[in-house]
Amino acid sequence: MISHYPRFREGAAPGLVPKLGGLPWGLPARLWPVCKECGRPMSHLAQLPAAAPELPLAQGEVLFLFKCEWDSVCSFWELDAGANAAFTVPQSELGALATEPPADAKDGPPAVLPELGVVSWRADDDGAPPELEEAFYDDTRFFELPQELAHPHNWASAWRTKSGGVPYWTANGVQQSPPGRMLLQIDNWVELEGGGTAEVANFCSDGTAYVFVDHSQSPPAYSMFINR
Numbered sequence: 001m002i003s004h005y006p007r008f009r010e011g012a013a014p015g016l017v018p019k020l021g022g023l024p025w026g027l028p029a030r031l032w033p034v035c036k037e038c039g040r041p042m043s044h045l046a047q048l049p050a051a052a053p054e055l056p057l058a059q060g061e062v063l064f065l066f067k068c069e070w071d072s073v074c075s076f077w078e079l080d081a082g083a084n085a086a087f088t089v090p091q092s093e094l095g096a097l098a099t100e101p102p103a104d105a106k107d108g109p110p111a112v113l114p115e116l117g118v119v120s121w122r123a124d125d126d127g128a129p130p131e132l133e134e135a136f137y138d139d140t141r142f143f144e145l146p147q148e149l150a151h152p153h154n155w156a157s158a159w160r161t162k163s164g165g166v167p168y169w170t171a172n173g174v175q176q177s178p179p180g181r182m183l184l185q186i187d188n189w190v191e192l193e194g195g196g197t198a199e200v201a202n203f204c205s206d207g208t209a210y211v212f213v214d215h216s217q218s219p220p221a222y223s224m225f226i227n228r
Helices: 130-137 139-143
Strands: 002-010 043-049 061-067 084-090 116-125 181-187 189-191 197-199 208-214 221-227
Touching: 002 189, 043 181, 061 208, 061 221, 084 221, 130 139, 181 189
Parallel strands: none
Antiparallel strands: 002 116, 043 061, 061 084, 181 208, 189 197, 208 221
């Protein structure tokens, strides 16, 4: 199946560009999510405007991802703990400047994650035949797959951040799988254009964040979790 693999650089141009970290562009302050476990503002993880075929969102939508990055180590890896957030906002509702994070009354603003801009996308076969797609969403069937299909690239970093195709699961397999299908996944570390790597956020040092979309709901529902 075809996946799209981003190339990153340190920093990003101002505006509504695809990127990880930094500050979200034009996000209304009222939409900045607060962690349900510790009650403090989350850190901005990604802004990803709709772009076919790389990011097949509804036209004019922007996907925003957030996670709790405080030292209290809330359950940001869990699907439904309220310590991460994934949602879309129509571009027409966004402002014209970067949005500064709200500050907690006691601890101040949350950490600003390293800003990593998407330079381009590479389309490539993820190694999974379309007829076996369902097996990548069922733990029992997944572990019955041959190694060359379940992990065709031997967990190489360059293949673990992508959109589309089937989930490239960690060695622990299908630990969490919400309704819908995977939209994209982001590894703890990404390779940079020109060499080197960058840590995206605290994903428990070696985790991968998976973003799912459930099109059976109207509007589509987005969710995020982290597997190790």
